[in-house]
Amino acid sequence: MFENSERTDIAELGEFGLIKHLTENFKIRHESSIKGIGDDAAVLNFDGKEILVSTDLLLEGIHFDLAYVPLVHLGYKAVQVNLSDIYAMNGVATQITVSIGLSSKFSLEAVEEIYKGIELACNKFNIDLIGGDTSSSKQGLVISVTSIGYVDKKDVVYRNGAREGDLLCVSGDLGGAYLGLQILEREKLIFLENPNIQPDLEGKDYIIERQLKPEGRRDIVDLLAQMEIIPTSMIDVSDGLASEILHICEQSGKGCNLYEEKIPIDPVTYETARELGLDPTVCALSGGEDYELLFTIKQEDYPKLKNDVDISIIGHITEKNSGCKMISKSNMVHELKAQGWSAFKG
Amino acid sequence: MFENSERTDIAELGEFGLIKHLTENFKIRHESSIKGIGDDAAVLNFDGKEILVSTDLLLEGIHFDLAYVPLVHLGYKAVQVNLSDIYAMNGVATQITVSIGLSSKFSLEAVEEIYKGIELACNKFNIDLIGGDTSSSKQGLVISVTSIGYVDKKDVVYRNGAREGDLLCVSGDLGGAYLGLQILEREKLIFLENPNIQPDLEGKDYIIERQLKPEGRRDIVDLLAQMEIIPTSMIDVSDGLASEILHICEQSGKGCNLYEEKIPIDPVTYETARELGLDPTVCALSGGEDYELLFTIKQEDYPKLKNDVDISIIGHITEKNSGCKMISKSNMVHELKAQGWSAFKG
Missing domain, CATH: 3.30.1330.10 (PurM-like, N-terminal domain)
Structure with missing residues (x-):
């Protein structure tokens, strides 16, 4: 190279x-x-x-x-x-x-x-x-x-401003960057074993771009300003959704309910996770490097952004003692845990 | 360690x-x-x-x-x-x-x-x-x-404000950090050859401190403010005096005369250079890492700082076509050259 x-x-x-x-x-x-x-x-x-x-x-x-x-x-x-x-x-x-x-x-x-x-x-x-x-x-x-x-x-929006009842929102979709990395790692191993085999990246453009060429969401900051919404808290999704939600909840002294079915996952991300035997939700929760914006808004701001296709409402903020929970598609309640990429592991 | x-x-x-x-x-x-x-x-x-x-x-x-x-x-x-x-x-x-x-x-x-x-x-x-x-x-x-x-x-003081006739000044003394490094390198080699020999750093405290524990000259900035002097140009001496003078002259579109005998060199620096067979002036010109401040002032500001023992007047600014010169102790005129440490050499 x-x-x-x-x-x-x-x-x-x-x-x-x-x-x-x-x-x-x-x-x-x-x-x-x-x-x-x-x-x-x-x-x-x-x-x-x-x-x-x-x-x-x-x-x-x-x-x-x-x-x-x-x-x-x-x-x-x-x-x-x-x-x-x-x-x-x-x-x-x-x-x-x-x-x-x-x-x-x-x-x-x-x-x-x-x-x-x-x-x-x-x-x-x-x-x-x-x-x-x-x-x-x-x-x-x-x-x-x-x-x-x-x-x-x-x-200015900090991580610590989330209040009980606020809606938990995220831009774009999640898990793609992590799965792009998995595909790139797979192709690297195949190449190392046999340099004559061409990489098979067909249909994976989206997730590979998510990994190699992520974009900061300046457009979301502009959009929120246009909508006259100042989030009550905000963080970028660098370590995985779960880790970032926990940062907001911890620093705000609150809990949350996250709904698995609301987590935005692109079809390519979903299919690739399945291909690789991974759970797409786990990839979104723990994959990291998506560089989307996770933020909370007051309920009264809901009408302003409810129709925006690039923002998903994935849960809401609760009182601290309720803890940080994810409600699964099958209605099971799980405790939210940060298992994101850590620079000091692996 | x-x-x-x-x-x-x-x-x-x-x-x-x-x-x-x-x-x-x-x-x-x-x-x-x-x-x-x-x-x-x-x-x-x-x-x-x-x-x-x-x-x-x-x-x-x-x-x-x-x-x-x-x-x-x-x-x-x-x-x-x-x-x-x-x-x-x-x-x-x-x-x-x-x-x-x-x-x-x-x-x-x-x-x-x-x-x-x-x-x-x-x-x-x-x-x-x-x-x-x-x-x-x-x-x-x-x-x-x-x-x-x-x-x-x-x-605010940039590198490009030096004018013809301005006095060239430097704080503290020069070459010490470089000679401290030479001593540390020497003792390391001796140690690697025979770990039983204790390092011989006696009398070298000053230059070793210059190398290991340099101090930014905030006090000089304060002093200049007290004296009501705003330098016409300023730079810190990280790559050696010669290199920094050339930066000021180049960016100001000027030349200079530097007087070798005026360059401040501590006695320990001087003796150590002699011990190691090095020219003390070359160590000051090219050694680097002294983190002193090199600056130019208007002639009219000369009375304000002439009695300060921590500031040396080492030359003056000339027109561009005169070039950047050093007048040696024996009254020879040398062209000033940057031979400072470069991160891309050696």
């Missing part, structure tokens, strides 16, 4: 040359970006706004496997994962910093692919790249992204 | 438990820190201020060698390196985010040491830790820090 007839050694450019080379096509879009790359720190100016900052570290072999993740998608995803955190505050993402550690196996062309993905995400989501750091690495690829944004004080 | 009779497996805590455990003693000090750790993003509020954000990625085997860097110092230094960038804008650093990738060789006690160093730096420099990310790593230790600060619009 990193072999290229035009291979250029990164050492030829030096650190400053590399940053300059990689970022010269990026545009500065926001008046608030007073100073971007090229000084010791970036200077931003937001009058009377709240500033949002979020950061993520992505490590080769832990968060991604270069055997099947194209570098352009990796750059795109590294940004999206961060923007998603800003959107989860009901905020507008405006700037990012990107730090990258590169081992000697990476050519300049390989790094350019990563930055192409970063640029695609910046263009699509109207983001300024305002700083960062590049370095050699003895140990594979390391990407650290920090995103910055703002939100009007009256609009 | 990581062996400990109280070894606790990080996996026992899980990611959220680890962050909570590591950060529960950190205090939030600033009114501007509306929301720190515990949500998707941090929320800051600075009315009418400019926001400063800086980020650095530190990788094991590249930026530090755990054979001789105590973890507590590593945590401290990771923060200082970042704060230094905010100070170099003439700003006040107020918040940081810290992301850490940890391989399985690290016990909880080892990570606690790192965070102890981070906390020391936060306490000493009045900084809020407001977010971050921890993850397992297949690649040794990875630390990414982003720092955030503010500065009044009228006080």
Whole structure:
């Protein structure tokens, strides 16, 4: 993947040359970006706004496997994962910093692919790249992204604002990213056993895109604003629905009832889970990486969003002592447990 | 270094438990820190201020060698390196985010040491830790820090403001951090050859501290404010004096005369360079990691700082066509070249 007839050694450019080379096509879009790359720190100016900052570290072999993740998608995803955190505050993402550690196996062309993905995400989501750091690495690829944004004080949404009776809502559909990963892992194993076999990804485009090219739900933040809904709590679904619901309930000091039949699952996700002998609901609850928005709204806001096909109402908030429950399709009551992907397991 | 009779497996805590455990003693000090750790993003509020954000990625085997860097110092230094960038804008650093990738060789006690160093730096420099990310790593230790600060619009200092005739100034002394590293490397080699030989660091405390425990020069920013001096340009000395002077000259479209005899070098630095057969001036010019502040001031501000023992006037700014020159002790004129440490060499 990193072999290229035009291979250029990164050492030829030096650190400053590399940053300059990689970022010269990026545009500065926001008046608030007073100073971007090229000084010791970036200077931003937001009058009377709240500033949002979020950061993520992505490590080769832990968060991604270069055997099947194209570098352009990796750059795109590294940004999206961060923007998603800003959107989860009901905020507008405006700037990012990107730090990258590169081992000697990476050519300049390989790094350019990563930055192409970063640029695609910046263009699509109207983001300024305002700083960062590049370095050699003895140990594979390391990407650290920090995103910055703002939100009007009256609009900021935390995890801890859910109240009894609030409706539990989620955007899009769940479990797809996890099943996309399972398919990619399966094809990698087949390829390693016999490199002559072509990957069989037919009909799996949707879930593979969910894994490789997730999109932060800025559109949902915009939609909620149009509907004049300020959620009472919100979080992005990075670790799986169950884990995120538990975060909201714990931080709000509440319980919840989640209805299994209401959890939005795409037909491709459903069929793939069945093919692989997995329970589609478990994939949605524990799969993670969907980057949808999970939020709670007051009941009085229900009429405003009830007809939106991209938002599902999946349950409601209860008092703390009721606990966090899932009511199954067969009407059994289960305690909701976080079994999401943990960076320290496996 | 990581062996400990109280070894606790990080996996026992899980990611959220680890962050909570590591950060529960950190205090939030600033009114501007509306929301720190515990949500998707941090929320800051600075009315009418400019926001400063800086980020650095530190990788094991590249930026530090755990054979001789105590973890507590590593945590401290990771923060200082970042704060230094905010100070170099003439700003006040107020918040940081810290992301850490940890391989399985690290016990909880080892990570606690790192965070102890981070906390020391936060306490000493009045900084809020407001977010971050921890993850397992297949690649040794990875630390990414982003720092955030503010500065009044009228006080912000860039690299590009130097004007002809301005005086070139630097805080503290130079070359010490580089020579501290040389001593640590020497003792490591001796230790590897014969583990029974005790390290011989006598009389080297100062330069070893310069390497292991550098301090961002917030005091210089405060001092300049007291003196009512706004530098015309400023940068921190992370890559060596020569490299930083060239940055200022290039970005300001100017040249300079640097006087070798004016470069501040501590006696321990000087003696150690001689011992190791190195030129002390070259160590100051190219050594890096001193984290002093290099800045230019208008000539009319000279009387305000001429008596300060912690600031040296080392040259002046010339027109672009004169080039960037160093006048040696023997009155020879040399072209100034950046030969500083580069992350992509060696």
